Amino acid sequence: MASEKFNLFSFQGKMKILHLSWLAFFITFFVWFNFAPLLQAVKTTLGLSTEQVKTLLILNVALTIPARVIIGMLTDKYGPRLVYSCLLIVSAVPCLMFAFADSFLQAAIARFLLGFIGAGFVIGIRMVSEWFPHHELGTAEGVYGGWGNFGSAAAAFSLPTLALIFGGDDGWRYAIGITGVMSFVYGFIYYFNVTNTPKGSTYFRPKNLGAMEVTSKGDFFLLLIMKIPMYAAMALLAWKLSPNGVGMIEANVVHLIYGGLVLLYLFEVKKVWNVNKTVFEQEVPELHRYSFKQVAVLDILYFTNFGSELAVVSMLPLFFAETFSLDPVMAGMVAGAYAFMNLMSRPAGGFISDKFGRRTTLLILTAGLAAGYLLMGMVNSQWPLWLAVATAMACSFFVQSGEGAVFAVVPLIKRRLTGQIAGMTGAYGNVGAVTFLTVLSFVDYATFFYVIAGTAMIGFVTLFFMDEPRGQIAEVREDGTVELIDVSHK
Template sequence: MQDNQFSIFSFKGKMKILHLSWMAFFITFVVWFNFAPLLQMVKETLGLSTQEVKTLLILNVALTIPARVIIGMLTDKYGPRLVYSALLAVCSIPCFMFAFADSFMQAAIARFLLGFIGAGFVIGIRLVSEWFPHNELGTAEGIYGGWGNFGSAAAAFTLPTVALLFGGDEGWRYAVAITGVMSLVFSFIFYRNVTDTPKGSTYFKPKHLTAMEVTSKGDFFFLLGMKIPMYAVLGLLAWKLSPSGIGMLSNTMVYGIYAGLIALYAIEASQVWKVNKGIFTKPVEEIHQYKFKQVAVLNVLYFATFGSELAVVSMLPLFFSETFELSPVLAGMVASAYAFMNLMSRPGGGWISDKFGRKSTLLFLTAGLAVGYFMMGQVGSEWPVWLAVVCAMVCSFFVQAGEGAVFATVPLIKRRMTGQIAGMTGAYGNVGAVTYLTVLSFVDYQTFFYVIAATAVIGFVALLFMEEPSGKIAEVNEDGSVTLIDVSH
């Protein structure tokens, strides 16, 4: 029975799966964030303008929004082992493309395609949920998310050094290529050592791959409504690249993208109808029902937590250097304290969820999030630097523990659709990041922090409508028998 204990130092059974999962996620984040720390070197080698660099940063996140939804669906259908291995192997190709790019256009295409690797996170959420019981699930998902997420900070610390070791103007190319090799090699390690479920367990698949199932008429319209912000944000990204923004795309191309997004939404809406039209003629049995509002609330909370984390991580060094007149190196080190919190905060949020319940934990953390960002909005040059850093770290704890608590809840809604639900919630994190960064381009730092605090308050109100996951989830086996999965103590 040794394999069944939750021991972080074990590399057997479910713990082996957990360790391999966070390592895979860690590598996806190293690859996804391998550009920012080498930005200056890339800019000089390729002779890029500041606008072009900004464009590359936008392109890096653009594809992640639809990718998380698509990867979630594929994970539910084909299993995490195959999908994670394939993602790591396939995404090493645009990584090598970026390493050997010699023009802005080549770099832009590579960065756009690399947005896909940002979807890796969703796969591990489903895999970990297959291996851990509900009373350990929050902690396990928190470790997976927190330690994997640290890949972005690890890239920031190590890649500039690696580039310097190779030396010369082209050092960054070797540093980027090494991350591609890591991704490719680990795809084989992962495939050889992981199984989708423990021996004897069933891997439940959704009935449909093309759209999420809902179980009531009201939820059908709710789902269609919750899809709109994901398309709107892609439209916003196109606008940022238009002549009104940074002028990378012509007006004709941007209008083409708008038309394409409207057409895609119409296609997706028709798929949602195809998959769910049965509920308009015959109600779903109560045992198989779930409430889509649970998913919607988690989407809003992830918008505020992970969305604000991505946005704040990218602006915090500049905020500290401008507010306190610090050198860029010192400002970077101070700001990195925010990312360091991930190692403990996200597992902490999951652990608190396991111990004290999902809803109460989320209410506490969301309230802390609102207060934390309100305090960040108060920070000014008259503050001592140490107090501003403490304020950022406290805020960071609530942000990342909140992320842990969100994904402690995601796998308890409907097991066979965990990948789809995680994909949608994860995508909302990116929707949040793009929204907040767009707000930042129009307002000062103080207003930016207040806007995040306000969305956290909206999240808190939404949470009041969420129900604590309880009882059991019913899933149907291939032979028609029903398996009940515990989701509460």
């Protein structure tokens, strides 16, 4: 573990890895969110209907849930250096496909495949955890998450201008094409400038790639239960594309997708059994155990905080426009304040977590998140606009600090499984977004905010079942010797 001081203005050692990694994450989000800011231009050029545009927005996130789980597994097995580089290089292909699409079908396939780049976040969580000691880990992961996440806001601000500079009907194509080229080039830059661990450190890999390892019988069943909402979210996305939703696919195809998801879940049950059946034959020694309950609590928290962030960012401009009769540009700028908070809030959540304890920080931030959304539910046209914006920004602080605090805990559970734990937790964030946006399609804005606040209270209660990470976690080196990794102050 690198021992130099934590200095954001340094570009040496562990700080170089942090800067290169958040930039990789920034580029993945820049590419993933390159459609929404240019939506009108794409709609006009390709002659799309409003329903088809909605379909493209759904397809953009459809693959991210399974992708985060898969990418987490690959990261643990092959190392973040290789996996991040490959993801950036390969994702340039569907990005350029979308830039040159001349039909709805081509655009739909490209957007669906681009959902994979939304999994990039998971890779850096493992990379950063290899380079920073436990007492700096929350801050480092917060900087990685917060600054990288800003790629979505950067796309919103810069791509329309870039399209205008190129001009003409195809300006948007060049703007989107440039994001693909950036991703492709940066994949090589990342590969040749990072290593998975500091010199002399061991990169611990899971024993099996097929499924997440657990260390008790109870955890085996809890893992299977926690997998179900991810499949339910994918079924919900299929329903949105059905005749009951935007009508992109026929009812019999939707039923085939439902059947496929059930078979896929049963296949995953089999894989989980193959990897973990030994826990039914003999007890795992205390030294090598970890509590999957910790992962389940973090999943629920991330469902609420990142799930609500993704949902709220997409509806907030419309909310402000309708509530305060603002023009679209003004509403977009006002709503942009919510996303801007990411730059400071995620690092702040990680920093507070490093200083004051993991569980205490999460309890405070989750309570603040619930209170923030309760207030958001009360906002109406009688409020002064500045107060509504201040409420949204305060709510955003608790949401994004909470995300930082969640990922301050993720790498402290079991080092060799960090990618998989981050993948599952990250996937739950997308499950939350799908759930909250579906709720929004049935209820008014106030109820939508109250539902998120209620979900946050459930998360708050589950935190009492989470244990503060203490002492050390044990990992076995290839030569059979055991290494103890500090996860807290003695």
